[in-house]
Amino acid sequence: MLVIRDLGEIVVERGTDRCDPGGAKPRTILALLCAHAGHPVPAAALITEVWGPDAPERTQRALESQIWRLRKVLSPQGEASVITTDRAGYRLDLTAVTVDSTEFESAASAVLDRSRTHTVDDLEDVLSRWRGEPFTTASSTPTLDQARRRLHAVRAALLTRRADLLLARGDVDRALDEAQALIARDPLDEHAWSVKISALAAGGQRAEALTAYRDIRELLATKLGVDPGAEVLAAQRVVLHEHSRAVRRVRLPSQHTSFVGRDSELDEVIRLLTAVRAVAIVGIPGVGKTRLAIEAARRAADFVDDVVWYIVRRDGTDLATTILETMRIQPSADTTTAIDQVCSHLSTMSALLVLDGRHVVSAVENEECRYDVSDQPNPEDHNAIDTILERCAAVTVLAVGAPSGVDGEQVMSLHPLSIEGPADALPPAQRLLVDRIRSATGQFDVSPDDRADLDRICRAMGGLPLGVELAAARCATYALAEVADQLGTEVPEPVTRAFELAVAAMDDELFDRFLRLTALRNPFTPAIARAVCGPSIADDLEEFTRRSLLWPIRGNRYRPKRFTILRTVADHAHAGHPGRAEAGLAARDAAIIELLTATPMAVTAHSARDLARVDDDHSTVMAFLESIVTDPALLDSHIDLLERLGAYWYFRQRLADGIRVLRMASAAVAGGACGPRTAAMVELALGSALAFSQLTDDAHRHLTSHPRGTRGAHRSRRPGPEHACRPPRPGVAGGVDR
Template sequence: MPEGKVRGVLAALLAHHGAPVSADRLIDDVWGDEPPGNPANTLQTKVSQLRRALDLAEPGARGLVAYLPAGYLLQVEDDAVDAARFSALVARARRETEPTARVTLLTDALALWRGPAFADFRDAEFTRAAVTRLEEQRLTAVEDLAELRLDLGEHALVADEIADLVAAHPLRERLRTAQMRALYRAGRQADALAAYQDLRGRLADELGLDPGDAVTALHQAILVRAPELAAPAAPVASAARPTTNLPVHLDAPVGRDAAIARMCGLLDASRLVTLVGPGGVGKTRLALAAAAARARGDHPRHAVDPFPDGVWLVELAALAPGKDALAPAVAATLGLRDDVGPGSALDRLTALLRDRRLLLLLDNCEHVVDEVAELAARLLRDAAGVRLLATSQEPLAIAGEVVEAVVPLEEADAVSLFAARAAATSPGFALDHTNSQTVAAICQRLDHLPLAIELAAARVRALGLDELAARLGDRFRVLAAGG
C-alpha cells in the first residue's frame, strides 16, 4: 500500500473529482501548515509514486493522473468511482416511479459504502466538504429506503436495521419518524413513544428546540392509535416481475466481494450449492448477498431472467426436526397451497414446483440436515428448474451437491469490518495508527469471525476500545451484552 502522502495526493484528486487541482492547492491539501523543504519537487515525486502504484494495480493506469496547464487531473469515468456511482444510483432512484425498482436502486447505492467516506482523511480540511456532502446523501438515501420499505410492509426489519443509525444520528427527525412508524407497526408502541421522548429530550438539551410538526403529529397519532398508521396491505406482485422475500440490508458484507462472485458462478454451474462453516462465520450473510445478486440478474451473461418465479429465503432455524414439517414450510414461504392432492407433503410440493424456475435459499440446515437432504434430492431429480442454495454446519452429502467452505475473514478485512461497524455506532471513531494494533488484536481474539466482530464493534461506544480489548477474556459475556 502506498505511503500516507501518496494516498493523500490521491484523496485530494478524488475530492476534486472531475476538475484539475493546481500544484499549490495539492501541496496545501496534503502537507497543510508543514510543507516539505522543496514542495514542488516533493509533490512531483509523490505523483510519480502514485502513478507507479496505479500502474502496478492495473498496467497502463499510470496515465489516469494527467498534468494539464491548470494542474493535476484524475482522469477516470464516474462509474469507476464509488462516490460518483452512489450519487448516480440515488439520482436514478429519485426519477424512478415504481417502488420496488426504487428499493433496488437505493439498496445497490448503499451497498457501495464499505466504511466512512475518505476514511483515512475524513478529518482533513480538503475532504471536509466532500465528506459532509456524501454523508448527507447517504443518510438521505437511508431515509428514502426506510420509508419505501415501510410502504411495502417491511416494518419489523426496518425497525431493527435503522436502530444503530438512529443512535449515531439521534437528532435527525426524518430518521426518527421512520423508526417510530416502524416500531409502532411492529407492535412496539411503547418503544415508538420512547423514541419520541428521547428525541424531544435531546433537542431540548442540545439545541433548545422542540420537535418539528411532522414528528409531533406522528407522536400524537401513535398515542391514540390512529387508523391511518396501520401497515399497508401487502402489494400484489406483478406477474412480469420475479418476487422475492430476501431482506434488504442497509450495509454490505465486508471482505466478501470475491466470495460473492464465486458463489454466483457456482449457482450458474450447479443446481445445489451448500455453504458450510462454523456458527458466526457469515454463511447466511454471504448466501443472502449472492442470492440478492442473482435476484437482480447482475451476471452479464444473463440476457434472460434465470429465475422468473423468484428467489426465496426459507428460514429453518425455528423448524422442528421431522420431514413432515419441512415441505409445508417451503410451500408456505412460496405462498403455495400444498394441502390438496395425493401423496405426502413432499410429493405435493414437488408437483407444484415441477414447472417453475426459481432459487431457494435454505438457511440453517444443520439441525434438519437429513430432512433437507431428502427434499433437495427430490427437487434435483423431479423439478429441473429449481436451484438450491443451502447454509449448514455440515454438508447435505447427496449427489449433485457442491460444497463451499466459508472461512473467517482475512485480517485486513476483519479490521475493516470492525472499523466500519464501530464508526456506525460510535460517532467519532476512526481507524488510525494509534488504535489499529488494538483493533487487529481484538479481531484476532475473535478468530476473525464476522458475527463476533460486529457484536464487539457495537460495544465500542459503551466500553471504549481499550476496555473492550481488556474484557475479551470473558468474550461470551461481553458480546452477549451487546445485543
C-alpha cells in the first residue's frame, strides 16, 4: 500500500521504495489532497491555492498536467491511481493510500477519549508519528496553514494529556519538563501552568510553585488584563492547603468587637492578598485601616502556610530590626545584617507580614486612640521590603498607613463609611454606630424615631469610624438624642486630632490647594478644580484621593470623572484658616462666572453638549448663585448672569432649582437695597419660571408686582441673546418675545 508521510518533509513510500513527488507545485497539490484526505478538492480551489486568485484561464490545463505527473509518480508500475476524479474534484483514495496526518488525528482522538483508560505509553506511541512541521516541503497556502495549526493543536493536546498522566503517576520531574515545554510553546497556556505549579509542589518546592502562580498571574494581567482561571487558582489552593496547618502561626491582635460596614473593601483586600505580593491600605487617621488589615489578614490566613504576623513600625528603629524583634528571630552566625537574618528566616516560608504605620497614641475618655504619623513611603522601609520580596518568594506584605512604594504594589484608599443608604436599610456608618451602641449598652433596638438621631451623629462625624465609635461610647451615659445634640456643637477630641493630623500631613502648598478645593461643592469635575487651583491640580486630585480626602466618582460616556470632598476635614481646615479659605471662594466665583459667561444659552446644534458642562458642576454653580442672591450689591452686579440661566433651567429640567434661587433673590430685593432694574428682572424671571412650572397664580402675582414704569425700565434695556426663564423659540435669537 502507498504511504504518504506528511508530518514533516513530504515523503511517499511504496514498500521499501521512495517516490519523489517533484517540485514545489506538485508537492503543494499533494499536500492539499492530504489535508483533505478522503474528501474531494475542487479544481478551482487547487488553482487558487497553488497559482493564486489571479491565475490565468489556461491554468486549468496546467493543473491537469500536474495531476497527471503526480499520478505517474505515485503509480509508476501502472497500479490503480490513488488520485481519483469525480464531479466534485480530485480526491485521495484512502482505500489505496495511508496518510500519516489522517492516521495521527484518528489515533489521537482515540487516546484523548477520557471515557477510556490510556497510559503514557499509548500517548507516546501516537506522538512518535510526529516527525516535524507538517507539509514542510510544500508551499504555504491558507488551507495548509490552517491544517498545520489544527495538527499542532492535536499534538499539544496529546502533550498536555501526557503531562497530566505523568503528574498523576508521580513522575513529577518529567511532568515539570512537559509543562515547561508547553509553556515555551504558548506562554498563556493556563493548564500547563497549573501542571507546573502542581508538579513543583509535589516535588517539595512550594515556594517555587507559588512563584509560578504569581508569574502566570502577572503575565495574564499584562497581556490580557484578566485574572487566572479556575484551573490555576485550584492548583494554587492545593499548594496552600496541602501544607500541614500544625506549623502555622497567626500572630494578630485580638479584636473584641464585630467587623461592620466594610464587606466590599474586605473582599477586595483579600482578593489582592491572594493575587499580588505587596498591598497597601491608606487613608486619613481614624478611617479604620488597621481594623480592616487585621480582619483581612485573619481571613486570608488560609492561603498562608507558615506565619501571619502583625508588626508595628517604630520610629528610630529600622524595619528589619523591628521584624527580628517582633518575630523573635534568632540571630544566625552566617548572616551579619538584620535584613539578611530576616531574609534567611523567611526564604523558605509562606508568610503574610502586616506592617502597620508609625503611630502616636492619645488617651481620651479612657480610650486609647492610635493615629498614623505619616502616610508617605519611607525610603528605608522601601529598601527593606523590596529586599524581602525579592529574596523570599512566598512572602506577602500588607502595609498599613504608609505604602512601601515597591514595584507592583497595589494601593487601596480607604474612605469614611457612607452615611447615605436606601430608605429600607441602615447605611454602613449607621450600622457601625448601632453595633457599637449595642456593645456599649448591652441592648439597643432601632426605632423609626432613632433614625434621625443616628443620621445626625454619623453626619457630624463624617462617617469616620473613629468618631462613630466614640459617639457610641457616649451612649452608655447619655441618651441617643443627647449625644446627637452634643456632637452638633462639640466634636470629640480624638476626631479633632485625627483631622489635625490629616491636615498636618500636607505641606503648605498642597494644603493651600486643598483649601481652595473646599470652596467647591460636591461633586465637582477636574475642569472646575483646575480653574480654581491651577493646572497642577490633576496630580493633586490623585494624591488627595490616595489620602482618602476625596472620593472619586467614575465617569461614563455622558459625564466626566468627578470627585467629592470629605466635608468634615474641609470644615476643620476652614475653621483653622478662615482667611486663606476666602481666596478659594473668590477663585470659585471667578471660575463659575467664566463658565456661565462662556456657555451659549441659545438653541444651537451643540446645546446639549454646552449645557452639560454646567450640569457637571451644577452643585458648585448653585453654591455660587446662592451666595450672590443673598447680597444686594452682588445681585445688582450679576443680575444679567442670573438672567442668562433661564434657558439652562428650562432645557435641563431644573426649573425647581431656578425657582428656589430666584425666590431667594426676590426676598433680597424686597428690602429695597437693589436697584429697580434688578428688582424688575428678578420678578420677571421668577414669574416666568413659575409660569413654565404651571404655577400660574403665583406667576401672575410676580409678573404684575411692579408698576408700569419699572417694567418699562426693564423693557428699555438693550435685548440680550437670552432672557428670563422662557425658552428660545425657533428662528428667534432672543429668549422671549419682548
